[in-house]
Amino acid sequence: MAEFRSFEPGVEVAGEAINDSQPTTLQEDWREAMKKVPLVFFVGGFLGAGKTTAIRSLAEVFADSGQKVAAITNDQAAGLVDTAFLSGSGITAREVAGSCFCCNFNGLSNAILESIESENPDVILAEPVGSCTDIVATVIRPMRALMGEKVSIAAYSVLIEPKRWLELGGRRADGPWSMKFLFDKQLDEADLAVVTKADTLTNEELEDFVEQVSREYPSTAVLAISAKEKVGLQKWVDLVRATHSRDRWLKDIDYDTYALAEAEMGWLNAQVSVKFRDPVDGRFVAGTVLERLVDGFAQRKGRIGHVKIFAAGESGSVKVGVTQIGTGADLDGGFAGPVANLDLTINARATLEPEDLSNIVQDTVQGLLDDGKTQASILYMNSFKPSPPNPTYRFNKHE
């Protein structure tokens, strides 16, 4: 048993400890709501925090208790690693692409209605774009008001990757980049702060970290999970059941600063088809492509939000990714044997110009041809800077 498993983070909501072993009226309300309409469970948090991996693991927890799950992914452009990854894990995933949930509320509500029509799920796990904030005012409050008869909406969970918190200098420090603004705003509106990747810390580090976050956000429930090791997930679901949304919409967000912070990142989505004369180890190829991309970003002094690749071949698939330069790659999945074809979905978010991102991808793909036995072609590539957020709705009246 991993050391951190013995750690039980203190769970507090508005200063009152919750005993989640006792059914509460809130839990009963939640169950009641669950019977009638699907629960929309938003999993927010910064780029690379672990949202999609958590959604995959939460889906298992809900499925184990007999509940049917669907997922909705979101991005500024089509061709998402997350959709391929969740679909590859057997989860019905719809993609709202072209704009974030807040700027395309109708895209999100249509995806939810389609999901209800086609799958009739008990739970819809929805992942906003990792650079988005103001989700409560622009998505959750409008959804409650406009779709309250079709869905119930869970308390809002925002995920925190400890490594990112440290990179950005914690709560108070001025972060080294303006994305810190987004990170802080995301946490300001959270009902639950979920510390992810607990398996990457020792028991003591995790305990210190959770205490630090709880100190900085004293009225927010804080808990720790490892989606990879499947630890803390049932506790998270129980806590969401027991937590009323505190409606912490952001009263003082400056949309010009928000737009500048989002536009610090270049965005690239690409699809690449690779064919090998002699079958190869797909994990090795995916890891090599990732390493070359990350080297390219580092040489141009880009900071990484998340660079990830979903590689699918005839004998399996793998997702590889890096959330910071200088740290090792994460791998998830594998192949039963060598592959002759690989379809690569590449998503990169880094503080570089879109042309730089495209050039690095083109150079990397070109580099695959050097052995004379490999063919590779870019089927689709879209690189850009996110446009200023322009929400469909912003419910900013005090109730």
Ligand SMILES: Nc1nc2c(ncn2[C@@H]2O[C@H](COP(=O)(O)OP(=O)(O)OP(=O)(O)O)[C@@H](O)[C@H]2O)c(=O)[nH]1
């Ligand atoms: N060690 C460890 N790694 C994890 C865990 N959860 C996620 N990861 C890794 O962290 C990386 C980012 O995870 P994702 O689930 O893609 O993160 P995300 O927040 O959905 O990322 P974006 O959608 O790009 O914002 C992946 O490479 C995962 O394998 C965890 O519990 N433990």
Ligand SMILES: [Mg+2]
């Ligand atoms: Mg994701």
